[in-house]
Amino acid sequence: MMEAVLELPQFDDGQTPHERADAARNRLRILEAATELVEAHGIEHVSMDDVARAACVGTGTLYRRFGDRAGLALALLDQHTREFQDALIAGPPPLGPGVPAAERLRAFGEGYLDLVERLVELLVVAEPPGRVVDGGPYPLYATHLALLLREAAPHVDSEFVAQALLAMLRPAQHLYARRGLGWSLERVRSGWCDLVDSLSDGPRAAR
Amino acid sequence: MMEAVLELPQFDDGQTPHERADAARNRLRILEAATELVEAHGIEHVSMDDVARAACVGTGTLYRRFGDRAGLALALLDQHTREFQDALIAGPPPLGPGVPAAERLRAFGEGYLDLVERLVELLVVAEPPGRVVDGGPYPLYATHLALLLREAAPHVDSEFVAQALLAMLRPAQHLYARRGLGWSLERVRSGWCDLVDSLSDGPRAAR
DNA sequence: CAAGTAAACGGAACGCGCTCCGCTTAGGGG
C-alpha cells in the first residue's frame, strides 16, 4: 500500500544508498514510453499495463519506481512544472521577485492557469481523491502565495487564504469551471485578478 | 457508461412513466442496506458487491438505480444535506434570511463545515475526480453564495468568488487542510470568517 | 383473464489498478 519512501530521481548525496544501473535505465524507459503514449492517446486512454508493455518492463517495476498511477503522472508533470516553479522563485518579474506582492499574485494566477489549461488531464490523474497531499508542487505554491499575501493582505490568515486561492486552481475545480460551467479562460483569469486585488486593497482597520 | 437519464426518486408527475413496484422496493432495500453497512464499517470498507449482497439484489440492479458508486453515495447523503439546504432557504437566521448578507456568509461556512466534518468520507466518494458536476447540491450552494455576495461584495464577479469559496469547502480540500496540514476545525472556521469578512468590508471604489 | 411488451433483474465477465512472491542480477568485499 505504498508506504516505503518511494525512490525519487534524486542525486546520490552519500546518504541515499545509490540507485542501481538497471533501475535507472528502467525509470528512463518508463518515462519515455509513458510520455509517448500519453502524447499519442491522452492519459485517460493509457493503462499502467500499456506503459509497462511499451517500456518492456513488468508492472511490478513500474509500481516500484513510481508508487502508483498518480505518482507516474506526477513524474510526467515534473518537467513542465519545474520550469514554472523556477520562474516563481528566481525568474523575471512579475512572476519572479521585483514588483509589489499584489502584482505577483495576479501573475501567479495567470501563469498557473496557463499551465493548468495545458495539462488538466495529467493534473487530475496526479491528484486522486483522498490525496491532495505530499509529493506534488502544491506545498511550494502554498508557501509562495502565503508569503505574498503576508505582504499584500496582512489582515487575514495568509496561509488559509493561500489554500483557498489554490483550491480554485485545482485541476478538478478548473475543469468544472471550464467544462461544467462553461466559463471562458478569460473569465477565470479576470475573476482571479479581481479576487486577489480585492484582498490586497490597502490594509484596513484590524477587526 | 451511465448516460441514461438516471431515474431519480421523483414523484409521478404524469410525464415520467411511473416507477415499477419492484424497482421502488429494491431502491429502498438498497438504501437501507447501504446505510447500515456504511454506519457499521465506513464507506471505504463497503464495496458495491457488499451492498448488493446485503440488499439481496444483483449488482446490475444497484447500478441501474444509482448509476455508479458516487451516485449511491450521493443518495445516502441526500437526507443529511436536504436538512441543511432547507435551513439555508427558509430556516431561521443567520443561516436563513433575515440578517445582513455578510453574516449569512459566515453562517453558511460554519454550518457547512460542520456538515463536511461529519460526512467527509461519504462526500469524498460522492465526488470523484472528473465530476464535481451535476447532481449534487453544489449548484444550489453556488447560487446561494453568489446571491449573498452580490449584496455583500458587489465589486467582484460574485459567481466566480462563490465558486472559489466553495472550492475551499470541498471535501478533498477540507481533508487536506485537516489531516494533511493538521489544521484545527477552529482555524478553518475562523479562516473562512476572516475571508468572507474581508471580501464584504464595505464596497470600495470600482476598479 | 390471457397475451404482449417494455422494464427490471441477476450475476457472469471484463478491465484495470495494485500487490505478492519466487527468481534474477548488479555490484561491493574478500
Added chain:
DNA sequence: CCCCTAAGCGGAGCGCGTTCCGTTTACTTG
C-alpha cells in the same frame, strides 16, 4: 575474479467498479 546478498525484476493473481446480456416479471391492453 568469484561469491554473496540486497535490490531489482516480472507477471500471475486479487479486489473492485462497471458492463453486458439472456431471463424474468410487473403492468397494459383487449
